[in-house]
Amino acid sequence: MSLFRFLIQGWGIPEEIRDKIFEPFFTTKPPEKGTGLGLPIVLKIIKTHDGFITYETEVGKGTTFYIYLPAVEKKVKKFEEVEVKEITPATILIVEDDESLRYLLKEYLESRGYKVFATDDGYDAIEIYKMNIEKIDLVLIDIGLPTIDGITTFRKIRQINPNACVVLTSGYFLPESDPATLMAEEGLNGFIQKPYDIDKIEFLIERFIRGK
Template structure:
């Protein structure tokens, strides 16, 4: 506009600048409309069923560009859709604040990864400093490739006006508001930051399944007759899974570590349909075992299993091609459905 005011009578230049103004006005109008639709919702306690993936997509569209360099965005939407009840404006604000925080931590550009999934906790559980109530949860993680946070910064990251020293990330009320809104929705959030891996924020929100779906899951469990290789270093978990999967009709092979799993797979390469792979194990851990499994049998399906592995590790393995994730402690309804869905998937 200022340039137009100082411009002469060159009609062509005026047309070019007018077109630019029209285009930017239209873009800002679209963004304003999305913000208005997100904020006009009343602050009801129960809210409504949300499409968590649509909320994340809308938040991504509102992201600022990094000051310099380029930024890649990867999304891996694995959660069941439309199963979170909450206030649209507040959940939108949560993800937008996390995404903006991630972008600000990468002033020279980098990579932003968003992953969603489902977890079931059947008993009270502790993750970091969070006390988790039993139940179904939808989780979403936001990972950046910015500077690694110190232990002190991680511990205090949700304090108002904390300056985390990541080009503005962690400053002001943004992350404090995130924690407050997640807690208001009976969820929880934690953060991990490791040298060379960047920082990952993972939030959990209660999942609400339709009544008819919840009842049908209780009435009939998905079954099968395929061969499953269970890899876990804890004997009692192998015993429980052997009994549980056997009851569902599957042929079960057991391995206590990655090295043993590789030997079993070499001897049964054509008969193993799926590997249920624990991530944290001695001798050969889940990451190395996954690489070897895929080298031996590229087509075999792999479901990751973990009680509390680093979110960076899980995200990396899912990006490399792992088919699904199931978290301990196991619920028979969840693990049976995840295994059946994975076996039935075409890719």
């Protein structure tokens, strides 16, 4: 096993919530500051690689996370044995205010060969889209953005380019932001429910890009 150690200095984790920190959507932050998806996604990635995670914490001092991953000898396969999964060359704009989720999704998609812009702000996303309108193939927007919400961001991007391929994401949504209604009435290209299943996200993105 290979061990990775991460020290986070801060308040530490109170005993009464320690059994909840890996639950999707659990957070002690206000809604505009976090979605509670960072650690669940980290756990998902670690399990995908047959590893596990533990931690030590002390209230008032901080928390140390220990990530254990199998140390395996890399096997070089012959060319004909390698399963090649082709991706559609594309540039994606991620608009997500959860820093850990935005970072993980950006890193994963770039590792798969996509070009990625990423921001946590709807206004910034609109400017990025304006400057790169010929390059961006897909815009992935979280509904619950803090300054300008994801639905308004979607509509403003569509004003710039009526043919823009836009997909909304959320862990929850209000009736007035029902994605089925937005798809039927405003041409929204799709909706992805959080938490992301990291091993399926590429398939969904490919489907949206090829079907736009």
